[in-house]
Amino acid sequence: MKKDGTWADEKAQGVWDEYKKKAGQPFSKEDNDAYLEAADGINKDGSVYGVGCLSQFYYPLPDLSKTSQELPPSSIVLQLEEQLKTTQQDLNTTQQELKATQQEVKRYKESSEEEKREFQRMMLDFKNEMARMSEVLHCSDYSIMTPDFSH
Numbered sequence: 778m779k780k781d782g783t784w785a786d787e788k789a790q791g792v793w794d795e796y797k798k799k800a801g802q803p804f805s806k807e808d809n810d811a812y813l814e815a816a817d818g819i820n821k822d823g824s825v826y827g828v829g830c831l832s833q834f835y836y837p838l839p840d841l842s843k844t845s846q847e848l849p850p851s852s853i854v855l856q857l858e859e860q861l862k863t864t865q866q867d868l869n870t871t872q873q874e875l876k877a878t879q880q881e882v883k884r885y886k887e888s889s890e891e892e893k894r895e896f897q898r899m900m901l902d903f904k905n906e907m908a909r910m911s912e913v914l915h916c917s918d919y920s921i922m923t924p925d926f927s928h
Contacts, residue, residue, distance in 0.1 A: 792816050792827055 784790040795815035816826040 789827060 779785060784793070792812075792815050812825075812827075819825055
């Protein structure tokens, strides 16, 4: 609260109103707990709103080294390990399928290119044969007898 009796901000007013609802006797342990609850607990930086650097004297942080952290039950760990193993197997299978598909596409492209070259060679042979036949038959324009496959 400022010297003129007004609140520094709306949050300060809200904390005070909430504190008054929860508080019992002045300066009791319950008051501290009520204020801590009204101020939304200890901040990430270890302070309490409105108390600032004095927070550590009124609201000491718990000693985390002494608290036991609960581990998930072993059945959950085993289940997660099994899921991980299955996921890894699925990933390996998918990678193998992808590799096989890539090889198949590569073979198809190679085969397609080879067939294209063979077709072009056959068409050239056909065109040459038609030219030879036109000479034998004394046709001057053999192009009308051969379709254009160059496209």
